[in-house]
Amino acid sequence: MRKAIIAVDMDDTICHLVKRAIYHNNIEFPTHPLRYEEMFDWNTDHLRHPASTHEVFFGRPGLYEELELFDEHVVEEMEKLHRAYDVVIVTAADPATVVEKWNWLQRHMPFIPLENFMTCKRKYLLDFDLIIDDGAHNLVPSIEAGKKVLCIPHPWNIKAREQYDFPVMEGWENAKERIDQLLAERA
Known part of the structure; x- marks a missing residue:
């Protein structure tokens, strides 16, 4: 019997990318600080300093290896999911960040094998x-x-959640049970 396939994003799903990028932005450009609460779009129009480009904001060497875990439950819940389902990590990545992302994943979730790590922007x-x-x-x-x-x-x-009413997961505590329930519901 085929196990259900669970695709899991990395950035801002199992670890905190935007908060760390903001931290570095605010050190480098203190006259143009950013706040997480004001990040209403994925594009980089929110970058206020002229030298703070998409490449600067998300492309700092080593950034992806220093990201914090999403919360204290994410590793345990991901391991439970890995045992029960076919979990694949699917992350958008520039060529320069692929190794950093893999290194981060192996440091925090070494139970995820290489064949279950994919870089892909159009995940659907x-x-x-x-x-x-x-x-x-x-x-x-x-x-x-x-x-x-x-x-x-x-x-x-926020806008997409209001429009589409996605099921939401605020944190990783009891994530496996939540996912079990979602998968048990008929499509």
Whole structure:
């Protein structure tokens, strides 16, 4: 019997990217500080300093290896999911960040094998039963394709959550039980 496939995003789903990028932005550009609560969109129009580009904000060497875990439950819950389901980590990545992301994953979740680590921006093109993600650009097409989704809420997905009423997961405590329930529901 085939195990259900759970696609799990990395950035701002199992670890905190935007908060760490803001931290570095505010050190480098103290006259143009950013706040997580004001990050209402994934594009980089929110960057206030002219030298703070998308590449600077998300491309600092070593950034992806220093990210904090999403919460104190994420590793334990991911391990439970890994034992019960076919868990694949699907993360958007520039070529320069792939190794950093893999290193982070191996440091925190070494039970995820290499063959279950993929870089992909258009995740809805993949075959999975449920996706856990923070990006509306992944959640909306997945729902439209008839797949189950679980949204990690952040300021940049407020509008999409209001429009699509995604199931939301605020934190990773009891995530496996929540996912078991979602998968048990008929599509």
